[in-house]
Amino acid sequence: MPLATPRQQWLVGLILLCLLLLTRGQHFATLNLPSASWAVYFVGGALLASPLAFAGLFAGAVAMDFGLFSQGAVSDWCLTPAYWLLLPAYASLWLGGRLYARGHACQASALWRLLCCVLGASLVCHVLSSGGFYFFSGHFADASLANWLPRIAEYYPRSLAAMSFYVCLAAVLYSLRQGLALASREQRWQR
Template sequence: MHLSPRSQLAIGLVLALLLAVTRGQHFATVNLPSASWAVFFLAGVLLKPRWVFPALFLEATALDFSMVALGTVDDWCTSPAYWILVPAYAALWGGGRLYAGWHRDELRSLAVLALTVLVSALVCHLLSSGGFYFLSGRYPEPTLAAFLPRIGWYYPRFLANLALYVGVATALYIGARAFFQQQRVEAKP
């Protein structure tokens, strides 16, 4: 998948804005589903510069800690386990990078995309949720037996949000690709 630097800049700005307006209760008056996971995955797919990952993570962190400081959210999730989000989001970003290399403009790429989303989301969930459960100090005497049912409870919701945004992005990509192909056909003498 080759995108011009101008297209990558536009996509990067849209992803940063999407992260800002969907992460917690701060700007938006309507609570949109969190796009955080999708932003990291899509950035891995669509944006080449490696500095994008730390920049997006810094944005997410600044949003989270500013919301706590402003009192718009409580500090429940800000514990030493917060930093497990670095490898968790890296799993999504890395999954996106892998998919970018595997992508072909063929229908079967949708199956590869779906599988990549499922696996990278599961790794992200196990790291973020497991890290919080076992390392935050919020749960006295955490056990694997008590953690396992939490996967079935929380993973589908996070996966649904990710799938929603990746699905919209995929539809936009397919639509834009068809539009530009049609433009090229019409431009030929």
């Protein structure tokens, strides 16, 4: 499923980076879009073959977070030692996208595979990112598994909904692109 040409990969990588920057946290106060961070890494894993693309997206997110903090635009609430658990959390999303891409087929039955990959990867990401923040940020004095488990029900659905929205949007755009490419090939064969 990865895109065929390097030019396509660069274009999609740039689009994903822009989406990440536009929706990450409250960095752009005039835009109130749900965060696309999770979806960016999942879709990136599905469409971009190179692990360097993951590294570039992660570096872009880190540079933005720390850059805005150094300018006083955001607080240091999330910039704790737990912040670095975002690396394996986002990597789990990337790997979920790669897993989906390996078995991708342009048919309706592929939606079940997509759903399973999104749910599995997002749950691992949530456990690493939210659990990591809860247990290692230093903000929760009485951190315990019993106190953290209810937080999954509180925060995971919102993150999963945002990810699902963007992944569905990407799937629709990918399907449209595939349909247009097929129509173009058929036109060439008819000539």
